[in-house]
Amino acid sequence: MSILAFILACENDSKVSVYNAPPELSITAPPSGTMANEGTTVDFEGKVQDRETDPSALAVSWSSTIDGMLSEDSVVEPDGSVAFSIATLSVGTHEITLAATDADGNRSEYSIDLGILDVPDAPEIEIVHPVAGEVGRDDEDFSFAAKVSDNQDEADLLSITITSEASGEVCTGYADKNGDFSCTAQLGAGTHYLDFTVTDTAGLTGTDQAALVVDSYLDHDDDGDGWNETQGDCDDTNAAVSPAASETFNGIDDDCDDLVDEGTSGFDDDGDGFAEVDGDCDDADPVTYPGAAEEYDAADNDCDGVTDEGTNWYDDDGDGYTEIAGDCDDNSVASYPGAGEIEDGRDNDCDSVVDESTAAYDDDGDGYSENGGDCDDGDDESYPGAPEDYGDYADQDCNGVAEEDFDSDGHLSMSTGGDDCDDGDEWAFPGAAENESDPTLCFADADDDGWGDASPASGVEIGEDCDDTDDSISPDGTEECDSADNDCDGSTDEVDADGCTTYYYDYDGDGFGSDSVSGRCLCSTSGYYTSSYDTDCYDFDDNAAPGVTSYSTADRGDGSYDWNCDGSEEKYFKTTGECEITSLCSVTEGWSGSVRSCGTSGSYITGCSFNLSTLSCTTSSGSKTQRCR
Secondary structure (H helix, E strand, O other): OHHHHHHHHHHHOOOOOOOOOOOEEEEEEOOOOEEEEOOOOEEEEEEEEOOOOOHHHOEEEEEEOOOEEEEOOOOOOOOOEEEEEEOOOOOEEEEEEEEEEOOOOOEEEEEEEEEEEOOOOOOEEEEEEOOOOOEEEOOOOEEEEEEEEOOOOOHHHOEEEEEEOOOEEEEEEEOOOOOEEEEEEOOOOEEEEEEEEEEOOOOOEEEEEEEEEEEOHHHOOOOOOOOOHHHOOOOOOOOOOOOOOOOOOOOOOOOOOOOOOOOOOOOOOOOOOOOHHHOOOOOOOOOOOOOOOOOOOOOOOOOOOOOOOOOOOOOOOOOOOOOOOOOOOOOOOOOOOOOOOOOOOOOOOOOOOOOOOOOOOOOOOOOOOOOOOOOOOOOOOOOOOOOOOOOOOOOOOOOOOOOOOOOOOOOOEHHHOOOEOOOOOOOEEEOOOOOOOOOOOEEEOOOOOOOOEOOOOOOOOOOOEOOOOOOOOOOOOOOEOOOOOOOOOOOOOOOOOEOOEEEEEOOOOOOOOEOOOOOEEEOOOEOOEEEOOOOEOOOOOOOOOOOOOOOEOOOOOOOOOOOOOOOOOOEOOOOEOEEEHHHOOEEEOEEOOOOOOOOOEEEEEEEEEEEOOOOEEEEEEEEEEOOEO
């Protein structure tokens, strides 16, 4: 108020003389407190006015407390606008000053704060190997090497990848603490244009390039015999092998004509798979070789020194008869026309009947002989397995017993033609399990619950009762939380069993189950079903849960900022700011304009000062990001 009184007093005093006032100026952009990345172009704009001096006659300059004088030749437009741009400001907090001097030397300054953030530099790489003019081979590993460095990262944190325009990725890895990197790899024949790329932890890259010529191994005479693979050397590791060599019996292709040992005793001349050294007694005849089928041709076809053996004209067993002469088994001296029949399973006398007149012969034609268990080989209705004729006390099935019911369950044993599948178990008989799909079959039901035993004795029908000792366990049973398969479905303690507890899906393990996934009634926790609560509004982050008290500038992962699951997004900075001249430029800290939404940034008023030249309040502000929960 005293400043205003002084000004009014001066205006009413006729003795006050007019003086040349200094220029009036301000920086209109960017706002004080602005932050910019290193290397970014910053555009400054200002306003310069002078009541006595034309704007074009004003000397205007821009300066920095860090970089010194920035510009001394800025031109003021007729409307008082002045602008200046620069992209080379140093890292740090600058006080940028706009100064104007009129023709009488009156000078005014206006300053703002500007922060320049340090931006990481890209890493550097220099190829050490290959060097210019170096040549590799496509059958040998080539050694690659490079030197790397970075202004921010340690050398052993830098990854290096080598790629070929022709072959793609060659190798990759990390440098050592000294910045040295090396690897080995094979490349195909040709000229390879290589890119050596280094990447730092911030994802910035540097590249160096080289060319490498790789020769084909086919063009090298490795064994010094005067021939290489391109010229037809089929084994360039053996100086004794080449198109000019002579073939010898050694199991290899000496003269490279795709034939091995041709012209020697080790070569199969007739193509039957055997050479002379393999025992071929006639290597000009493809049907003569060891193991060939002997033919009636007066030749030793199988090279065993015997002619025509195994044919119908040769007496193989030496009993005086050949097959042509009626020998029905020329491999047995006991078989020939007129030989005595004996019990040996063969037709000894070659009359087409085997073992006639012996105990091995089926006299009654029922398919069984005495040796085969026929207890009455004069009765064609008596033989092992024949249907038992109940009531005649005869042993038709030759098991030595007639009409048995050992377990006294009213059913005869199957061993004598009855239907009792287990005549030693009184609970096993046809009709014992009335609940089975076919109750007429022979099941065992020891607990008398109407269901057949699922693990019965051999010969008994397999039922569905998984515990035939407990009549409360069967396919009709009710599943309970008791570690038993009560309903015989192959599982124990399933979902919704009697005595179960409801658990909810807790993917992020914060103790609160998801409110969007139905719970399961389980006998115990299983997998992610571990929580007794279903109040987690976002189950993919353990920082999002009921009762969370902290605020965050980031959303929880699905675009929502409701971190405490109360159904709303509560803001931390809730007020707007104000600079009031009526209260001697007192400040109310808060947002400039409107309150920002969650996660968004804006100007936040933090201070207020009186500007003598404009008789107004000037605000101080900075950037802030809204936090929510």
